[in-house]
Each structure stands twice: as structure tokens, then as C-alpha cells.
Amino acid sequence: MDAxxxxxxxxxxxxxSRAKRAFIxxxxxxxxxxxxxxxxxxxxxxxxxxxxTALSAAGLVTAGPGVISGRIHLNSNxxxxxxxxxxxxxxxxxxxxxxxxxxxxxxxxxRRRSETLMAGVRGKxxxxxxxxxxxxxxxxxxxxxQLVETIRLHTNLKRxxxxxxxxxxxxxxxxxxxxxxxxxxxxxxxSGGMCQRAMIAMALSAxxxxxxxxxxxxxxxxxxxxxxxxxxxxxxxxxxxxxxLISHDISVIQRLSDRIAVMYGGTVVETGRxxxxxxxxxxxxxxxxxxxxxxIPSAETIxxxxxxxxxxxxxxxxxxxxxxxxxxxRCNRVxxxxxxxxxxxxxxxxxxxxxxKVRCWLYPxxxxx
Amino acid sequence: MSRTIxxxxxxxxxxxxxxxxxxxxxxxxxxxxxxxxxxxYLRENETVGLVGESGxxxxxxxxxxxxxxxASSGRIVFDGxxxxxxxxxxxxxxxxxxxxxxxxxxxxxxxxxxxxxxxREALTVHERPSDAEIAGRVRELLEQVSLKDSKLANFxxxxxxxxxxxxxxxRVLAVRPRLIVADExxxxxxxxxxxxVVNLLRDLQKNLGLTYLFISHDLPVVELVSQKVAVMYLGxxxxxxxAERIAHQPRHPYTGILWSSLADKQTTEVTRRVTNxxxxxxxxxxxxxxxxxxxxxCRFAPRCPLYKEKGRPAICTDPxxxxxxxxxxxxxxVACHFA
Numbered sequence: 001m002d003a004x005x006x007x008x009x010x011x012x013x014x015x016x017s018r019a020k021r022a023f024i025x026x027x028x029x030x031x032x033x034x035x036x037x038x039x040x041x042x043x044x045x046x047x048x049x050x051x052x053t054a055l056s057a058a059g060l061v062t063a064g065p066g067v068i069s070g071r072i073h074l075n076s077n078x079x080x081x082x083x084x085x086x087x088x089x090x091x092x093x094x095x096x097x098x099x100x101x102x103x104x105x106x107x108x109x110x111r112r113r114s115e116t117l118m119a120g121v122r123g124k125x126x127x128x129x130x131x132x133x134x135x136x137x138x139x140x141x142x143x144x145x146q147l148v149e150t151i152r153l154h155t156n157l158k159r160x161x162x163x164x165x166x167x168x169x170x171x172x173x174x175x176x177x178x179x180x181x182x183x184x185x186x187x188x189x190x191s192g193g194m195c196q197r198a199m200i201a202m203a204l205s206a207x208x209x210x211x212x213x214x215x216x217x218x219x220x221x222x223x224x225x226x227x228x229x230x231x232x233x234x235x236x237x238x239x240x241x242x243x244x245l246i247s248h249d250i251s252v253i254q255r256l257s258d259r260i261a262v263m264y265g266g267t268v269v270e271t272g273r274x275x276x277x278x279x280x281x282x283x284x285x286x287x288x289x290x291x292x293x294x295x296i297p298s299a300e301t302i303x304x305x306x307x308x309x310x311x312x313x314x315x316x317x318x319x320x321x322x323x324x325x326x327x328x329x330r331c332n333r334v335x336x337x338x339x340x341x342x343x344x345x346x347x348x349x350x351x352x353x354x355x356x357k358v359r360c361w362l363y364p365x366x367x368x369x
Numbered sequence: 370m371s372r373t374i375x376x377x378x379x380x381x382x383x384x385x386x387x388x389x390x391x392x393x394x395x396x397x398x399x400x401x402x403x404x405x406x407x408x409x410y411l412r413e414n415e416t417v418g419l420v421g422e423s424g425x426x427x428x429x430x431x432x433x434x435x436x437x438x439x440a441s442s443g444r445i446v447f448d449g450x451x452x453x454x455x456x457x458x459x460x461x462x463x464x465x466x467x468x469x470x471x472x473x474x475x476x477x478x479x480x481x482x483x484x485x486x487x488x489r490e491a492l493t494v495h496e497r498p499s500d501a502e503i504a505g506r507v508r509e510l511l512e513q514v515s516l517k518d519s520k521l522a523n524f525x526x527x528x529x530x531x532x533x534x535x536x537x538x539x540r541v542l543a544v545r546p547r548l549i550v551a552d553e554x555x556x557x558x559x560x561x562x563x564x565x566v567v568n569l570l571r572d573l574q575k576n577l578g579l580t581y582l583f584i585s586h587d588l589p590v591v592e593l594v595s596q597k598v599a600v601m602y603l604g605x606x607x608x609x610x611x612a613e614r615i616a617h618q619p620r621h622p623y624t625g626i627l628w629s630s631l632a633d634k635q636t637t638e639v640t641r642r643v644t645n646x647x648x649x650x651x652x653x654x655x656x657x658x659x660x661x662x663x664x665x666x667c668r669f670a671p672r673c674p675l676y677k678e679k680g681r682p683a684i685c686t687d688p689x690x691x692x693x694x695x696x697x698x699x700x701x702x703v704a705c706h707f708a
Binding site: 224291301309314317 | 422526564565571586588593613616626627
């Protein structure tokens with residue numbers, strides 16, 4: 001099999017929270033691979049580290065200390081490069097009892113090296129669309145101008161007129177009505193859904209190898225959301241673009257992803273083919289994934305007007321990471337047989353079926369446990 | 370049958386567009402009817418869900434019925450008393466009976482105050498209880514919203530989203546309200562926390578006999594918590610009836626589309642509800658919706674699949690015949706010429 005287009009290995013990204021006077025282990029040892037042509041959906045609640053994983057891959061983490069260690073391999077255009085190559089020497093972490101107490105990072109050295117590695121990658125090889133399209137667009141420039149700029153910068157269409165035709169082509173491809181007229185619109189004159197379409201056009205017009213879509217439908221109206229999802233599904237079928245999709249909305253993830261990764265407390269707790277992980281009848285499933293699915297009102301719940309199965313407790317803040325499983329405090333499936341493990345030892349991400357991995361002591365993987 | 374606690378008749382709320390680029394170019398300020406002739410009622414201890422896209426006027430209704438903003442016309446009767454034009458002083462004793470839970474988790478939580486002081490303040494707005502009474506009530510409130518004692522010393526910034534929501538609810542409960550307008554009470558929360566809050570709101574209703582106007586765009590949650598649902602489109606109620614009928618046997622094409630836009634995102638059991646192929650096809654092709662676009666007749670006609678399917682009947686765009694809500698049986702009303 002082909003090497004994955006993007007392979008993230010053991011990524012750690014930490015932030016310092018002034019309010020809490022502590023380091024937050026936002027992404028804490030994440031490994032993920034995105035194969036060419038597939039859509040990998042990362043689902044999780046806020047604070048699970050899903051967006052930060054994506055931002056780290058795009059080299060867009062600005063708050064400190066930021067990315068600490070790991071490898072991000074990008075295999076595109078026949079070249080393989082590690083976007084974090086040689087950066088580890090710039091950061092050192094001191095840890096005590098599950099708490100990060102100090103991070104020494106040579107911010108300038110890191111940045112200089114990182115910018116060299118990211119040159120020609122961000123925007124070109126890796127394009128991103130964000131949650132709030134209006135704020136990602138330049139309010140002082142028409143969407144046409146912004147598209148032309150992207151096209152001239154990242155593709156070999158350098159002539160204004162060619163780039164303009166290509167821009168109109170992209171506006172048309174994202175199903176914007178009368179693209180020639182819309183070309184001269186400013187972002188403020190357009191609805192949120194339309195801005196998101198323009199944003200998608202801009203991201204794809206650079207002809208990237210990887211599209212990172214970070215909560216592309218959040219904040220839009222229900223009917224508009226579903227049409228943006230339709231559009232992404234159609235564009236995926238037409239262009240075969242490799243996508244890393246981030247969403248807290250399981251239903252969006254379900255519709256667009258080939259494979260999914262469920263994140264909790266800065267780690268991946270379950271990963272596998274979307275159809276398998278989210279199948280209603282799935283028997284093997286991380287308790288957190290199961291609880292997430294159960295907290296959405298089902299037709300049955302509504303009909304019987306019964307209580308929602310809420311996950312007790314609060315989302316882990318990843319400042320003080322427990323010694324055992326990160327979900328232990330909220331888990332309702334701990335049995336006496338495994339309690340000791342759950343409380344004291346972080347479970348490995350074990351393979352329960354080909355390509356399906358679960359980080360849970362309920363499913364000890366042979367040879368590893 | 371329980372009695373009516375809130376009755377709203379032909380409510381209107383116009384917003385005048387402020388001077389800006391648009392009004393400069395068109396040369397005049399425009400009047401936007403955010404709520405355009407809405408009538409409904411709430412019975413004691415019942416929940417009415419209000420759904421629709423953003424900009425349709427849901428929140429404006431919530432704010433207007435509580436007199437947080439003044440109605441342009443219409444009548445609001447709370448507990449048998451017309452409150453539409455009461456003065457601030459006359460309203461004051463009524464304020465405690467009608468409260469609002471805001472979408473914003475930080476609303477009403479002074480960042481400079483500890484949880485204990487936030488609750489104390491809420492308890493002393495309308496009354497002068499003794500310190501012992503306050504302490505007792507604070508304990509009771511914490512219990513009602515399942516919040517730990519240890520949180521009393523925290524500032525809002527030290528709380529998680531779910532805890533902030535609980536404090537916000539406790540603050541509202543402090544004045545012992547009867548009617549609560551819950552404006553998107555769960556949409557700022559994580560999925561796992563949303564379920565906790567929905568359960569909490571339902572428990573509180575049962576235990577305290579509360580009445581909710583539940584504003585949300587989360588249709589499954591609305592269907593779960595509400596006895597009745599009103600669907601709004603561009604300032605008007607286009608369909609209203611029992612929750613299960615609105616969700617499963619919608620008569621207005623817009624309601625069908627709202628639920629179908631959810632369906633293909635949701636589980637397969639919901640998907641089965643969508644049988645109307647025309648609705649499905651239309652949903653993919655309709656143009657981006659512009660609520661400032663002037664329409665005459667039925668305001669949904671420009672987006673309506675039924676309108677196209679029926680060969681664009683003249684009645685739908687006739688300025689003289691905007692469809693009115695009419696009874697289609699089982700307390701179900703719908704504003705469509707073809708429903």
C-alpha cells in the first residue's frame with residue numbers, strides 16, 4: 001500500500017493557560033494517518049485536541065509553547081518530508097505527577113526552522129477551511145480578487161486573465177449562482193453559507209494535496225449546514241481530494257468520512273472505518289464513542305420521551321492527566337476485573353479488528369496488554 | 370386542562386435598519402419586521418418549542434414576550450394580565466415570574482463575582498432575606514442544578530461550560546420564576562454536556578412546575594422536550610402543532626425541509642422519515658436564501674418545492690393572499706395554500 005499522504009506520529013502540542021496558571025496538554029501523543037484520496041474525520045468535544053491536531057499539521061499554532069514534539073510526514077509530489085524535522089532540540093518538557101511543570105522552548109529558533117520547513121507547504125500543499133468563513137476572508141477585498149491572488153501564488157497560472165477565468169470556474173464549482181457577478185462581491189455582502197463556499201473555492205483553487213476542514217459547518221444554519229456538507233461530498237467525489245475533517249458533529253463526520261478518529265483528552269481513543277465505528281449494531285466500541293452516540297436523542301428516546309443518556313462529569317481539562325485511562329472518571333463500563341488497570345495504567349490503542357483500534361482495557365489486544 | 374399562563378396575540382416587532390452603507394445607497398432606512406403578526410399561547414407546566422433558521426425572529430419573540438424589548442404592536446397577556454404596555458415600575462414585580470436563559474454561557478455571570486455572590490445577588494433582587502435564609506436557599510439551588518458546594522468560591526472563569534450553564538440556571542431559579550424563556554440553552558455546550566442540561570431542564574420542569582418557551586435550532590432536542598412546536602419562517606409562524614405531528618407529519622413544505630436537512634445528517638432511523646423526493650431534490654438546488662429579498666404573497670414561495678411542483682400557482686405570489694394559519698385538525702395549524 002501507498003505511504004499515507006499525511007502521517008502524524010506521537011504529536012504533542014501544549015499551551016500555557018494564564019487563567020489556570022498551568023500547561024494544558026491539548027494534544028498529547030496523537031498518531032494518525034490520512035491515506036491518499038480518503039477523508040479522515042476527527043470527532044470529539046471541545047478541548048479534546050482535534051482542532052489543535054489539525055492546526056499543528058498546518059503549522060498554524062501560534063500560542064505558546066505550542067508544538068513540542070512528534071513527526072508530521074507529508075508525502076506529496078514524490079517527496080517525503082517531516083514538517084517537524086529537527087525541531088525537537090528546541091523544546092524540553094519537565095513533567096511531574098501527570099502535570100507539565102515547565103517547558104523550555106527556543107521560540108525563535110523553532111519558528112525560523114519551522115517556517116523553512118513549511119515554506120511552499122501551507123496554503124499550497126495543505127489548504128484549510130475554518131469554522132468562521134467570514135473572519136477568514138479579507139473584508140476589504142472582493143472574493144474574486146482573493147481567489148485570483150491565491151491562484152497566481154500557488155498555481156502556474158500567473159497571468160491575471162487566466163487566473164480570473166480559473167477563479168470564476170472555482171466559484172461555479174462550489175455552486176455559487178452567477179459566479180461572474182459574485183466575483184466582485186465583498187464578503188460582507190454574502191451570507192455565511194456563501195462565504196463558506198467562497199472559502200472552499202479558495203482552498204481548492206491552490207490545488208492542494210490535502211484539505212483540512214476545521215468545523216466547516218459549525219455556526220451555519222441547519223439547512224445551510226446540510227448543503228455545505230452536500231457540497232463537500234460532491235467535491236470529494238469530483239476531485240478525490242484527500243481531506244482531514246474536524247467536527248464535533250458526529251452526523252457531519254458520519255456523512256463525509258471514510259475513516260474516523262474519536263479524540264478525548266488529547267488522545268485518540270478509537271479509530272477505524274467510519275461504517276464500522278459508527279455502525280448502530282457495533283459490539284466493540286470505546287465507551288466514550290458509545291456515550292457520545294447515545295447522548296444524541298434517537299427516535300426511540302423521543303418517542304418514549306425518556307431521559308438522554310448523559311455522560312456524567314465534565315470534559316477532561318488535560319492539565320493534570322490521570323495515571324490511568326483518561327475517560328476512567330466518567331466511564332460507565334468499568335468492571336471489577338479491569339478496574340485496577342483503568343485507574344492506574346493508560347490503555348494502549350489496541351487493534352480489535354483489522355484497521356479498528358480502541359484504547360480501552362475492555363478489549364485487550366493480544367500480545368500488547 | 371391546565372390554565373394558560375402566556376397568551377400572545379398578533380405580536381409585531383419592527384426593527385428600523387440603522388444608517389449604514391446599505392441605507393446610504395438606497396437613500397432610506399428600512400423597516401424590517403423581525404416578528405410579523407405572531408400568535409400563540411403557553412399552558413402552565415408545558416413546553417412550547419420554537420424552531421427556525423437564524424434571523425427568523427425566534428429570539429426576538431422570546432425577548433419581546435418578557436418585555437426585554439417593546440413590541441411594535443400586538444398583545445402579550447401573562448397570567449391573565451395584559452403586560453404589553455406596562456411601565457418599568459409596574460413590570461418589576463412580574464419580572465421575577467418570567468425569566469430568560471440566554472444562549473451565551475457568560476450572560477448574567479459577573480466575571481468579578483464569585484458564584485456565591487452571584488447567587489446571593491439574585492436572591493436579594495426582589496426580597497430581603499436573612500443571611501440564614503440565603504444560605505439555605507443557596508444550598509437548595511445548588512442541589513436543584515446538581516452543582517458541588519466547592520464551586521461557590523469560584524469565579525465564572527474558573528468554571529467549565531456545563532458548570533457555567535448550571536450557575537446561570539440556578540441564578541434564574543433564585544427568583545422562583547413560573548415562565549422561563551430558554552434561548553438556545555444547549556447550543557454553546559459540548560454534546561455530552563448538552564444531554565446533561567436537557568435532562569436537568571426537564572427535571573426542573575417536573576419538580577417546580579415550570580413553563581418553558583424553548584427556542585432552539587436543535588430539532589431532535591426540541592422534539593424531545595416540547596409538547597407543542599411552532600415553526601417560524603421570516604418573522605411568522607408557518608406551522609404549529611403537537612411535537613410528534615410537526616416532526617413526523619409536517620404539512621408545511623418548510624417544516625419538511627427543516628427536518629429533512631437534519632435527516633440526512635442524522636441516524637438512519639430519522640432518514641426513513643423523509644419520503645418526499647421533491648423536497649430532497651429541491652434542498653440541493655435552491656439558491657442561497659436572502660431574507661431581505663422582498664416577496665409578495667407567501668414568503669416561502671421563492672424557496673418552496675411545492676410552488677415549483679405545482680407550476681407556480683398565482684395564488685402563492687398574490688400580494689392580497691398571504692397564507693394564514695388554518696386548522697387542519699388535532700390542534701395543528703399551518704399557513705400554506707396547499708397543505
